Amino acid sequence: MTNNQLTDSGQLRHFLTIEGLKKPLLTEIMDRAEQFSSISNRQVKKVPLLRGKTIMNLFFENSTRTRTTFELAAKRLSADVMSLNISTSATTKGESLLDTLHNLEAMHTDLFVVRHNQSGAAEFIAQHVAPHVSVINAGDGCHAHPTQAMLDMFTIRRHKQHFPDLSVAIVGDILHSRVARSQIQALATLGVGEIRVIGPKTLLPTNCQSLGVHVYHDMENGLADVDVVIMLRLQHERMQGALLPSAREYFNSYGLTEDKLQRAKPDAIVMHPGPINRGIEIASSVADGPQSVILEQVTHGIAIRMAVMSMALGAQSEQHETHS
Amino acid sequence: MTNNQLTDSGQLRHFLTIEGLKKPLLTEIMDRAEQFSSISNRQVKKVPLLRGKTIMNLFFENSTRTRTTFELAAKRLSADVMSLNISTSATTKGESLLDTLHNLEAMHTDLFVVRHNQSGAAEFIAQHVAPHVSVINAGDGCHAHPTQAMLDMFTIRRHKQHFPDLSVAIVGDILHSRVARSQIQALATLGVGEIRVIGPKTLLPTNCQSLGVHVYHDMENGLADVDVVIMLRLQHERMQGALLPSAREYFNSYGLTEDKLQRAKPDAIVMHPGPINRGIEIASSVADGPQSVILEQVTHGIAIRMAVMSMALGAQSEQHETHS
Amino acid sequence: MTNNQLTDSGQLRHFLTIEGLKKPLLTEIMDRAEQFSSISNRQVKKVPLLRGKTIMNLFFENSTRTRTTFELAAKRLSADVMSLNISTSATTKGESLLDTLHNLEAMHTDLFVVRHNQSGAAEFIAQHVAPHVSVINAGDGCHAHPTQAMLDMFTIRRHKQHFPDLSVAIVGDILHSRVARSQIQALATLGVGEIRVIGPKTLLPTNCQSLGVHVYHDMENGLADVDVVIMLRLQHERMQGALLPSAREYFNSYGLTEDKLQRAKPDAIVMHPGPINRGIEIASSVADGPQSVILEQVTHGIAIRMAVMSMALGAQSEQHETHS
Numbered sequence: 001m002t003n004n005q006l007t008d009s010g011q012l013r014h015f016l017t018i019e020g021l022k023k024p025l026l027t028e029i030m031d032r033a034e035q036f037s038s039i040s041n042r043q044v045k046k047v048p049l050l051r052g053k054t055i056m057n058l059f060f061e062n063s064t065r066t067r068t069t070f071e072l073a074a075k076r077l078s079a080d081v082m083s084l085n086i087s088t089s090a091t092t093k094g095e096s097l098l099d100t101l102h103n104l105e106a107m108h109t110d111l112f113v114v115r116h117n118q119s120g121a122a123e124f125i126a127q128h129v130a131p132h133v134s135v136i137n138a139g140d141g142c143h144a145h146p147t148q149a150m151l152d153m154f155t156i157r158r159h160k161q162h163f164p165d166l167s168v169a170i171v172g173d174i175l176h177s178r179v180a181r182s183q184i185q186a187l188a189t190l191g192v193g194e195i196r197v198i199g200p201k202t203l204l205p206t207n208c209q210s211l212g213v214h215v216y217h218d219m220e221n222g223l224a225d226v227d228v229v230i231m232l233r234l235q236h237e238r239m240q241g242a243l244l245p246s247a248r249e250y251f252n253s254y255g256l257t258e259d260k261l262q263r264a265k266p267d268a269i270v271m272h273p274g275p276i277n278r279g280i281e282i283a284s285s286v287a288d289g290p291q292s293v294i295l296e297q298v299t300h301g302i303a304i305r306m307a308v309m310s311m312a313l314g315a316q317s318e319q320h321e322t323h324s
Numbered sequence: 325m326t327n328n329q330l331t332d333s334g335q336l337r338h339f340l341t342i343e344g345l346k347k348p349l350l351t352e353i354m355d356r357a358e359q360f361s362s363i364s365n366r367q368v369k370k371v372p373l374l375r376g377k378t379i380m381n382l383f384f385e386n387s388t389r390t391r392t393t394f395e396l397a398a399k400r401l402s403a404d405v406m407s408l409n410i411s412t413s414a415t416t417k418g419e420s421l422l423d424t425l426h427n428l429e430a431m432h433t434d435l436f437v438v439r440h441n442q443s444g445a446a447e448f449i450a451q452h453v454a455p456h457v458s459v460i461n462a463g464d465g466c467h468a469h470p471t472q473a474m475l476d477m478f479t480i481r482r483h484k485q486h487f488p489d490l491s492v493a494i495v496g497d498i499l500h501s502r503v504a505r506s507q508i509q510a511l512a513t514l515g516v517g518e519i520r521v522i523g524p525k526t527l528l529p530t531n532c533q534s535l536g537v538h539v540y541h542d543m544e545n546g547l548a549d550v551d552v553v554i555m556l557r558l559q560h561e562r563m564q565g566a567l568l569p570s571a572r573e574y575f576n577s578y579g580l581t582e583d584k585l586q587r588a589k590p591d592a593i594v595m596h597p598g599p600i601n602r603g604i605e606i607a608s609s610v611a612d613g614p615q616s617v618i619l620e621q622v623t624h625g626i627a628i629r630m631a632v633m634s635m636a637l638g639a640q641s642e643q644h645e646t647h648s
Numbered sequence: 649m650t651n652n653q654l655t656d657s658g659q660l661r662h663f664l665t666i667e668g669l670k671k672p673l674l675t676e677i678m679d680r681a682e683q684f685s686s687i688s689n690r691q692v693k694k695v696p697l698l699r700g701k702t703i704m705n706l707f708f709e710n711s712t713r714t715r716t717t718f719e720l721a722a723k724r725l726s727a728d729v730m731s732l733n734i735s736t737s738a739t740t741k742g743e744s745l746l747d748t749l750h751n752l753e754a755m756h757t758d759l760f761v762v763r764h765n766q767s768g769a770a771e772f773i774a775q776h777v778a779p780h781v782s783v784i785n786a787g788d789g790c791h792a793h794p795t796q797a798m799l800d801m802f803t804i805r806r807h808k809q810h811f812p813d814l815s816v817a818i819v820g821d822i823l824h825s826r827v828a829r830s831q832i833q834a835l836a837t838l839g840v841g842e843i844r845v846i847g848p849k850t851l852l853p854t855n856c857q858s859l860g861v862h863v864y865h866d867m868e869n870g871l872a873d874v875d876v877v878i879m880l881r882l883q884h885e886r887m888q889g890a891l892l893p894s895a896r897e898y899f900n901s902y903g904l905t906e907d908k909l910q911r912a913k914p915d916a917i918v919m920h921p922g923p924i925n926r927g928i929e930i931a932s933s934v935a936d937g938p939q940s941v942i943l944e945q946v947t948h949g950i951a952i953r954m955a956v957m958s959m960a961l962g963a964q965s966e967q968h969e970t971h972s
Binding site: 051052053054080082084096099100102103104105106107108 | 364370626
Binding site: 046 | 752
């Protein structure tokens with residue numbers, strides 16, 4: 001499955017999951033993002049790299065924030081970008097997903113950015129697109145969210161540099177989180193010294209040990225001496241479901257407060273993929289505090305998406321003849 | 325009515341209907357589309373032809389696919405394009421259609437692309453716009469869908485070249501189809517040897533003979549030795565209405581299967597304006613089969629819309645003084 | 649509060665309200681708009697002034713027309729522009745307004761255009777954005793609509809030139825109108841000779857005299873010899889509320905008819921911010937008549953918004969180092 005993402009010469013064609021990608025490729029993504037990061041600080045935040053390319057955001061699941069970052073990344077690369085909210089439009093005439101896809105493809109789309117509430121959707125689409133088309137997974141069900149994981153790695157590298165020396169804790173609903181899954185894979189691939197997951201038993205996968213992570217049910221122990229704390233968003237359906245006693249109790253046990261954060265290293269950074277639930281998984285004083293890099297993550301998200309888009313479309317031009 | 329579309333010197337100003345247009349103009353549209361078609365295969369799928377022009381998609385009837393093709397065509401011509409879903413927005417404050425129109429016009433819009441569920445809407449709008457504004461009909465009620473007809477003609481020309489030698493069959497709900505109406509007019513204008521319509525009596529117009537077409541109620545007879553089979557989409561309201569017995573019976577009589585297709589010439593092409601109802605008007609094996617050119621039609625739709633847009637706006641600049 | 653809009657050197661950074669701005673700045677906005685106005689008549693209606701800048705339209709209150717003018721203005725300045733309908737999207741995950749804002753800001757947004765149904769919303773946002781970000785108020789509750797007021801001033805200057813010689817009447821629901829509030833401030837700042845407000849007691853603020861305006865409850869007296877008649881839109885909720893007897897009676901008393909207009913100077917111009925309620929606050933014969941400049945206002949709205957956007961972003965670059 002994972003090799004589907006690469007061309008024969010090992011370049012990124014699709015970006016569906018971190019799983020199966022090697023460290024040099026992840027490093028290349030971050031290095032490329034570093035270049036784009038400086039563009040965003042210029043007066044003219046735009047490069048002509050993808051001029052004349054067509055990028056379609058296919059959002060089967062609504063996410064204004066993620067859609068916005070992909071649109072902005074595309075525009076700053078000078079691509080033409082369109083966002084289609086598929087659930088409410090294209091399929092209302094009863095057309096199948098694949099028919100919709102092939103139609104959009106026939107319009108000479110170069111890249112689909114896919115967000116879907118079903119695990120495997122981006123992979124499925126990537127299997128069915130024409131050879132000249134790339135697919136980026138912008139989150140599929142509980143499976144993967146690889147651009148989120150890479151922007152997190154990029155943020156960590158900006159602050160901490162050498163991955164093998166680090167201890168990183170991920171806190172919350174690991175079980176249902178595509179973000180956590182992709183983060184763990186990325187951290188492992190980059191050789192992070194210690195990966196910990198912290199949460200109640202009901203929200204941790206049963207195969208945690210086999211993922212090579214250390215499991216903690218007690219947050220204070222789990223945070224001891226870590227360099228990086230990654231908080232996950234608690235989904236509202238979990239709060240109302242049988243998996244948790246109450247939001248207040250959850251906050252008492254697993255919400256990140258200034259007190260609990262003191263268990264981590266003094267220079268530990270606090271991350272969150274957003275949007276944050278203040279007072280549920282994180283205290284406002286921590287979210288807005290000096291160790292928080294949450295808004296930096298958002299900034300880096302643009303650079304990472306520019307990097308992945310340009311790499312995927314660069315791999316295309318490598319494979320196909322240039323006519324212009 | 326039809327001459328309204330042309331400037332005094334015979335150039336295309338609006339594109340409302342095929343009716344009344346002469347063969348040289350239809351050929352010019354296809355020739356122009358041929359040029360744009362090659363652009364879509366380039367690395368940089370974009371020309372600066374309409375840079376600084378403003379195109380407004382006014383969709384009073386929802387159609388993601390058609391809207392997307394017009395947006396893409398506009399972007400690839402480097403125009404600024406905005407899409408307004410009018411039903412849900414501008415008229416909610418109780419403003420009349422003409423007031424909305426004149427307001428958008430006052431923003432120096434150059435071209436309106438209009439989709440409306442009432443026949444004559446695009447014509448009505450064209451009658452009321454200022455001299456510097458063009459209108460393209462993207463489908464009005466049961467009346468006309470001229471860009472669809474021209475992309476179909478373009479697709480036929482790509483495969484079959486000489487129109488007078490051809491026999492073309494249109495199958496399905498001719499009576500309610502703006503697509504069929506525009507196709508028949510285009511085929512006739514281009515001098516197609518034989519035009520056939522195939523369908524149950526309840527779905528054929530009573531004046532078919534006067535349109536110069538041959539009428540068949542039996543599909544196998546109707547398809548005999550044709551070069552082109554154009555299937556129409558069966559609207560869901562027809563399936564539920566009194567005009568048809570059932571979707572299954574319709575498929576048995578008028579659905580295109582591999583068996584029925586064997587009555588056509590061996591190199592016949594199969595077309596459909598999309599979105600297709602698999603198993604209702606067409607079998608999947610035919611839609612995805614070697615004779616299907618359905619996705620090519622989608623591709624050519626971009627080139628045809630680029631052609632018509634650039635011609636309409638070229639006719640404008642011919643009529644008006646250039647200040648830049 | 650009002651000085652928040654200006655940089656230390658007196659340049660426009662935000663544009664939140666007319667209140668507190670000096671005459672030279674309002675004149676500068678109009679002079680700048682005059683330059684942009686000529687661009688809109690060119691073949692290529694576009695300048696590269698804001699290329700690489702990112703503008704976000706944050707519409708918490710739906711307004712297709714205003715949003716469209718801001719989008720067009722941004723595109724004609726070559727900025728990248730995105731429109732977010734916030735009520736229906738970003739805050740659905742329970743995120744606070746400020747969190748949404750800081751996230752969008754972290755994406756290197758340069759300018760927010762804010763429309764909100766609560767008075768003070770744009771001001772609130774301006775207080776919380778980072779130093780490199782500008783905010784333009786596109787209408788907040790009953791408070792202010794400064795770009796509308798400036799396009800009105802620009803329209804008046806186009807027709808009447810010397811403000812001190814003018815008598816201007818504003819007719820209708822002054823009490824609830826952010827447009828009227830901003831207009832009165834702009835007219836006063838520009839030194840208009842006489843400002844009159846005309847309306848029923850229930851729709852006039854109690855402090856009218858202190859605003860330096862003359863109050864009329866009788867329209868025929870109020871219109872006597874004025875140079876400019878500005879009609880306000882009567883909101884539907886007023887028609888149904890207790891403040892007014894009925895729409896018909898309102899029209900009889902305060903609707904602008906050809907008869908009533910004869911009380912004004914023969915060359916008086918008629919203005920309206922749109923969308924108009926025909927037969928409620930204005931007769932169609934007047935709205936479409938020779939003295940109406942209503943559609944000109946729409947046209948000038950683009951130029952004014954281009955002027956304000958470019959000034960706000962120019963002030964930014966003055967304050968910040970240029971890296972490109």
